Amino acid sequence: MIPFLDMKSVYAELKPELDAAYARVMESGWFVLGKEVEAFEAEYAAFCGAKHCVGLANGLEALELVLRAWNLGAGDEVIVPSNTYIATWLAVTAVGAKVVPVEPTPGGPNIDPDRIEAALTSRTRAIMPVHLYGEPADMDTIMALAAKHGLKVIEDVAQAQGARVRGRRTGSLGDAGAHSFFPSKNIGAFGDGGAVTTDDAALAERLRVLRNYGSRVKYVNLERGYNSRLDELQAAFLRAKLPKLDAWNERRRVIAARYDDKLADIPGLGLPRVPQWAEPVWHLYVVRTNRRADLVKTLEKQGIGSLIHYPIPPHLQQAYADLGQGKGSYPLAEELADTVLSLPMGPHMPVEAVDEVAKVVRETLRT
Numbered sequence: 001m002i003p004f005l006d007m008k009s010v011y012a013e014l015k016p017e018l019d020a021a022y023a024r025v026m027e028s029g030w031f032v033l034g035k036e037v038e039a040f041e042a043e044y045a046a047f048c049g050a051k052h053c054v055g056l057a058n059g060l061e062a063l064e065l066v067l068r069a070w071n072l073g074a075g076d077e078v079i080v081p082s083n084t085y086i087a088t089w090l091a092v093t094a095v096g097a098k099v100v101p102v103e104p105t106p107g108g109p110n111i112d113p114d115r116i117e118a119a120l121t122s123r124t125r126a127i128m129p130v131h132l133y134g135e136p137a138d139m140d141t142i143m144a145l146a147a148k149h150g151l152k153v154i155e156d157v158a159q160a161q162g163a164r165v166r167g168r169r170t171g172s173l174g175d176a177g178a179h180s181f182f183p184s185k186n187i188g189a190f191g192d193g194g195a196v197t198t199d200d201a202a203l204a205e206r207l208r209v210l211r212n213y214g215s216r217v218k219y220v221n222l223e224r225g226y227n228s229r230l231d232e233l234q235a236a237f238l239r240a241k242l243p244k245l246d247a248w249n250e251r252r253r254v255i256a257a258r259y260d261d262k263l264a265d266i267p268g269l270g271l272p273r274v275p276q277w278a279e280p281v282w283h284l285y286v287v288r289t290n291r292r293a294d295l296v297k298t299l300e301k302q303g304i305g306s307l308i309h310y311p312i313p314p315h316l317q318q319a320y321a322d323l324g325q326g327k328g329s330y331p332l333a334e335e336l337a338d339t340v341l342s343l344p345m346g347p348h349m350p351v352e353a354v355d356e357v358a359k360v361v362r363e364t365l366r367t
Contacts, residue, residue: 001303001304002303002304002305002344002349002353002356002357003305003344004305004306004307004342004344004345005184005305005344005345005346006346006348006349007183007184009348010241010348013244013348014240014241014244017240018237018240020240021036021233021236021237021239021240022233022236022237024036024236025232025233025236028232030232031231031232031233032229032231032232033212033229033232034232035232036232036233036235036236036239037055037229037230037231037232037235039235039239040053040055040230040235040236040238040239040242041053041054041055041195043239043242044179044195044197044238044242045197047162047169047242047245048169048170048171048172048177048197049168049169049171049172050171050172050177050197050198050199051198051199051201051204052197052198052199052200052201052203052204053195053196053197053204054195054196054198054204054207054208054211055193055194055195055211055229055230055235056193056194056195056196056207056211056228056229056230057192057193057194057211057227057228057229057230058180058182058192058193058194058228059087059156059158059178059179059180059181059182059194060087060090060091060180060194061194061226061228062178062179062180062194062195062196063087063088063091063128063154063156063178064090064091064094064095065196065207065210065211065226065228066154066176066178066196066203066207067091067092067094067095067097067126067154068095068210069203069206069207069210070125070126070152070203072095072097072125072126073095073096073097074096074097075097075123076097076098076123076124076125076126077097077098077099077100077121077123077124077125078092078097078098078099078100078124078125078126078127078128079100079102079111079116079119079120079124079126079127079128080092080099080100080101080102080111080128080130081101081102081104081110081111081128081129081130081132081333082101082102082103082104082313082314082315082330082332082333083103083104083109083110083111083132083313083330083332083333083336083337084130084132084156084310084314085130085158085309085310086310086314086317086319087156087158088128088130088156088314089101089314089320090319091128091178092128093320097125098123099314099320099323100119100121100124101314101315101325101330101333102115102116102119103115103330103331103332103333104332104333104336106332107273108135108272108273108274108275109132109133109135109286109336110129110130110131110132110135110136110137110138111129111130111137111142113137113138113141113142113145116142116145117145120149120151124149124151125151125152126151126152126153126154127142127145127146127151127152127153127154128153128154128155128156129142129153129155129156129174130155130156130158130159131155131156131157131158131159131160131163131170132159133159133272133280133282133283133284133285133286133309133342134159134160134163134186134252134280134281134282134283134284135160135163135272135274135278135280136160136163136164136165136170136173136278136279136280137155138165138275138277139153139155139165139170139173139174140165140166140277142174143173143174152175152176153174153175153176154174154175154176154177154178155170155171155173155174155176155177155178156178157170157171157177157178157179157180157197158178158179158180158182158185159185159186159283159284160186160280160281160283161179161185161186161187161245161281162186162187162245162246162249162281163249163278163279163280163281164278164279165277165278165279166277167279171197172197172199175198175200175203176196176197176198176200176203177196177197177198178194178195178196179194179195179196179197180193180194181193181194181195181230181234181238185283186245186248186249186252186281186283187238187241187242187245187248188241189234189237189238190234190237191234192234193230193231193234193235193238194228194230195230209222209223209225210223210225210226210228211225211226211227211228211229212225212227212229213225213226213227214226247347248347249281249282249347251347251348252281252282252283252345252346252347253280253281253282254351255282255285255345255346255347255349255351255354256272256280256282256285256345258351258354258355259271259285259343259354259357259358260272262354262355262358262359262362263287263358263361263362266361266362266365266366267365267366268289268290268291268365269287269288269289269361269365270287270288270289270339271287272285272286272287282345283345284309284342284345285342285343285344285345286309286340286341286342286343287340287341287343287361288336288339288340288341289339289341289365290339291364291365292308292338292339292340292341294364295341295361295364295365296308296341298360298363298364299357299360299361299364302360304344304356304357304360305344306341306342306343306344307341307342308340308341308342309340309342310337311337312337313330313333313334313336313337315329315330315333316334316337343357343361344357
């Protein structure tokens with residue numbers, strides 16, 4: 001059996017540290033917005049190269065609360081990728097703003113900067129690039145475009161914790177970075193969790209108010225806020241994991257390089273192609289094939305896990321049927337949805353398992 005992602009080995013590797021984190025929180029008697037959250041915020045901000053980090057309940061609310069902190073709402077437009085998980089769109093429509101989808105680059109999964117400018121209108125307020133699969137978007141070009149038009153940029157870093165663009169970490173490249181610590185992420189909690197990183201002190205302060213019922217001081221509410229707080233236990237677990245993140249990401253690069261080698265020159269199989277300026281962290285290793293159904297079936301028979309990220313693009317989801325963007329509206333996103341397949345990937349995956357996966361892929365697609 002080769003699981004899609006080995007979740008148990010993280011605990012096996014870090015059992016003493018994680019057990020100590022649990023005991024530390026339980027013995028403290030303090031479980032919400034305490035010393036563990038404060039310490040993690042400082043440590044994670046330093047890791048990302050940002051001045052501030054605000055811990056939140058999950059990645060979706062990290063995106064949404066940034067937009068609310070910028071006072072975006074009805075009548076405003078936000079540029080989003082057509083090829084992304086639906087959370088990107090949900091954050092925009094949750095504040096009442098309009099999603100304006102832009103297609104990915106022809107050779108990669110991320111939003112195409114060359115297409116963004118054509119999608120801008122007088123109502124555009126922000127751009128929300130997603131670093132999909134662990135590969136960073138072209139932030140230098142996007143930031144230059146945003147500066148030219150006076151727009152805000154929020155990075156969706158949910159799948160790219162630790163990735164770099166020309167040496168700089170994701171989460172420090174835009175006006176704000178939204179992070180998810182869902183358990184399957186490169187650094188994940190043992191439950192939900194999220195954060196925003198930024199160099200903007202005013203934004204960070206407003207997020208701290210918004211996440212806590214609109215309050216700085218208990219029972220004194222400055223505005224209509226939310227309950228979106230990273231809890232102490234998850235923060236303690238994340239603190240135990242953070243020192244391992246770079247090593248785990250390097251291990252993912254080893255696995256990805258092995259896949260590149262073992263899957264080379266298979267007819268009808270498209271492999272990831274990373275820009276030279278990008279240093280991905282391989283949250284996912286995603287191939288493309290028109291024979292996906294056959295491949296999934298064969299892998300499953302051999303006890304090998306795989307997943308499709310994502311089988312239905314946001315514009316074709318029932319949740320956004322009211323936008324009237326039917327089949328053919330975003331053909332590049334639709335083509336990806338029909339052909340992508342994520343193969344097993346993770347820092348605890350043996351290289352020998354890569355060879356076995358590659359063998360099954362090669363045998364399936366050559367018949």
